[in-house]
Amino acid sequence: MVEKAYKFRFYPTLEQESLLRRTLGCVRLIYNKALNARTTAWYEKKERVSYKQTSAMLTSWKKQEDLDFLREVSSVPLQQSLRHLQTAFTNFFSGRAKYPNFKKKRNGGSAEFTSSGFKWKDGQVYLAKCAQPLPIRWSRQLPAGCVPSTITVKLVEPSGRWSISLRVNDTRYLRLKPIKKQVGVDLGITNLLTTSDGKKVANPKNLQKLHKKLRLAQKSLDRKPDKKSNNYYKARLKVAKIHAKIKDSRLDYTHKLTTQLIRENQTIVVEDLAPKNMVKNHKLARAISDANWGELVRQLEYKADWYGRELIKIDRYFPSSKLCSNCGHVVEKLPLNIREWDCPECGIHHDRDINAAINILAAGLAVSAPVAHGGDPLWRRWQVFRSDRKT
Numbered sequence: 001m002v003e004k005a006y007k008f009r010f011y012p013t014l015e016q017e018s019l020l021r022r023t024l025g026c027v028r029l030i031y032n033k034a035l036n037a038r039t040t041a042w043y044e045k046k047e048r049v050s051y052k053q054t055s056a057m058l059t060s061w062k063k064q065e066d067l068d069f070l071r072e073v074s075s076v077p078l079q080q081s082l083r084h085l086q087t088a089f090t091n092f093f094s095g096r097a098k099y100p101n102f103k104k105k106r107n108g109g110s111a112e113f114t115s116s117g118f119k120w121k122d123g124q125v126y127l128a129k130c131a132q133p134l135p136i137r138w139s140r141q142l143p144a145g146c147v148p149s150t151i152t153v154k155l156v157e158p159s160g161r162w163s164i165s166l167r168v169n170d171t172r173y174l175r176l177k178p179i180k181k182q183v184g185v186d187l188g189i190t191n192l193l194t195t196s197d198g199k200k201v202a203n204p205k206n207l208q209k210l211h212k213k214l215r216l217a218q219k220s221l222d223r224k225p226d227k228k229s230n231n232y233y234k235a236r237l238k239v240a241k242i243h244a245k246i247k248d249s250r251l252d253y254t255h256k257l258t259t260q261l262i263r264e265n266q267t268i269v270v271e272d273l274a275p276k277n278m279v280k281n282h283k284l285a286r287a288i289s290d291a292n293w294g295e296l297v298r299q300l301e302y303k304a305d306w307y308g309r310e311l312i313k314i315d316r317y318f319p320s321s322k323l324c325s326n327c328g329h330v331v332e333k334l335p336l337n338i339r340e341w342d343c344p345e346c347g348i349h350h351d352r353d354i355n356a357a358i359n360i361l362a363a364g365l366a367v368s369a370p371v372a373h374g375g376d377p378l379w380r381r382w383q384v385f386r387s388d389r390k391t
Contacts (some may be wrong), residue, residue, distance in 0.1 A: 002170045010136040010164050019130060020162070022071040024109040024155060030058060030070070031081040032102045038089070047237065048265040051086040053234055058082065074128035075116030084112070105303045110156035118151050125151060125164070136164060143170050158233075159240035175308030182267040184361025186320065186353050187296070192257070193354035196361040201257065206250045208246045208288040250292050258299040262309050269364025270297055311363035320356040320363070324348065 012020060037057060038049040058078060062070045070078065091097035104107065119126040124133035125148075142148075146168040154163050184196035192203040208215075217239045224232040261268055275294045279285040297313075304307045304311040315321075322334045329345035 002172075002174060003167065004170045004269075005167045006140070007144055007163055007165045008136050008139060010134050010162050012134065012162055013132065016130055016132065016134065017162075020111070020153060021191070022069070022156070023111050023153075025069055026073050027077050027081045027111050028103040028105065030061070030078050033057075033061065034082055035087050035100055035102060038085075046324075051082060054082045054085070055079065065087055072129075076115065076118050076128060077111035080112040082116065106157055108155040110152055110154040113151045113153070115365055117150060118148075120147055126168075127151075127153070134164065139167050143167065147172060154310060156244070157187060157240075158236050158253050159244045160203065160237070173305050178308070179264075179266045181265045182269075182361060182365065183261070183265045184269045184357040184359070184364060185261070185272055186357040186360055186378070187273065187291070187293050189269065189291055191353060192291060192359045193296075194232045196354070196357040198354055200353065203251070203291060204253050205244050205290060206253070207286065210242055210246055214239070217242055224391075232331045251295070252288070254292050254296050254299060258296060258303055261300065262303045262307055267310045267312065267364070267368075268300060268304065269312045269314060269361050270300065271318070271360060272316045273297070274316060310368075311313055312368055314360060314367065318359075318363055320359040321352055322358045323355075323359040324350065326357050327364070328339065 003090070034054040034057065037054065039047045041047045049209075061067050077346045085100060088097065088100040092099055113127060117128045123142075125136065126133050148166040148168055150167040152165040152167075154165070155161070156163070186194045188194060189203060191200045193199045206306040217235070221239050224235055226232060273293055275288055278288050281288075299312050303309070319330055324330070324343040324345060326348045327343060329344040331341070331344070331345055333342065334352070339348065341352065342349050
């Protein structure tokens with residue numbers, strides 16, 4: 001059984017949109033009030049406020065005259081916002097995340113409904129306090145026999161796009177038939193990825209395709225002096241729609257590419273890159289962000305788990321490009337502008353990206369099966385590299 005989330009666009013009626021916007025506003029208010037209460041209690045009294053205490057606060061807030069509008073929306077997403085805040089604090093205290101931030105209206109927002117906050121009937125979703133089903137655009141059907149356990153409604157501002165995510169437990173057997181093919185993947189900018197068998201996948205460069213249009217729309221927005229005017233709102237909406245189009249095309253391409261890699265290979269080896277650190281290089285930041293490496297690897301991870309494939313990550317500092325895949329010689333310097341080079345030790349000619357992909361595959365297989373690769377020169381180089389890193 002695999003837990004999946006199916007995301008769809010939907011177009012609410014005026015009545016539904018009014019209710020949903022009020023719900024998102026109440027969710028944001030409760031989250032911020034609870035966060036403020038927990039922060040204030042710690043700095044003033046050195047006391048920690050638990051989820052149980054914030055839940056009691058929510059009950060008292062609903063009884064206040066100035067907050068009586070909280071009773072007009074479903075209580076489920078309000079309670080879920082407190083659970084999300086508790087999760088945020090748990091991640092903070094365990095060192096996995098920063099201190100929680102206050103939610104802002106300009107970011108849109110989301111509301112989570114558990115099974116008591118919605119009804120699933122005849123393939124339609126009925127939210128609490130809403131008589132009509134949500135007009136969802138069903139781009140695909142849910143697996144047969146699957147009933148949503150949790151529903152999340154999200155508004156993306158300023159584009160004004162509504163989406164709904166349905167979490168289901170997929171009981172289908174999804175594992176693919178095992179195959180013998182193994183591949184190493186070298187991620188890049190000119191070519192989005194290069195495989196160890198010599199295949200190169202071009203980078204679609206989704207941002208670059210619409211960069212001129214985006215730049216003109218942004219300049220038009222900057223010329224609007226009054227941020228409360230209707231012209232400013234229309235210009236901001238135009239910029240948001242261009243950004244949404246770039247994001248959609250990038251995500252669609254990444255999904256298709258990762259699915260193809262998973263279906264065609266049993267073992268996939270990639271480098272454990274850190275795009276957040278790499279974008280600090282301002283000359284390459286835009287190209288690296290547009291390449292979407294982090295999302296690509298993330299999708300490979302969960303899809304490999306779904307379909308019974310193996311994903312191996314190797315050390316990001318492994319010199320895959322400077323290492324000769326034939327003899328194991330490591331060159332001292334190899335600038336980015338050099339795309340082909342000859343090994344000074346054995347004289348073999350290398351394509352930089354293909355050579356790196358071959359080395360990534362060899363290193364990944366060496367890590368996963370060290371006994372079988374003990375006599376491989378690349379395995380010995382890998383062991384020396386790891387020992388140098390530890391010292």
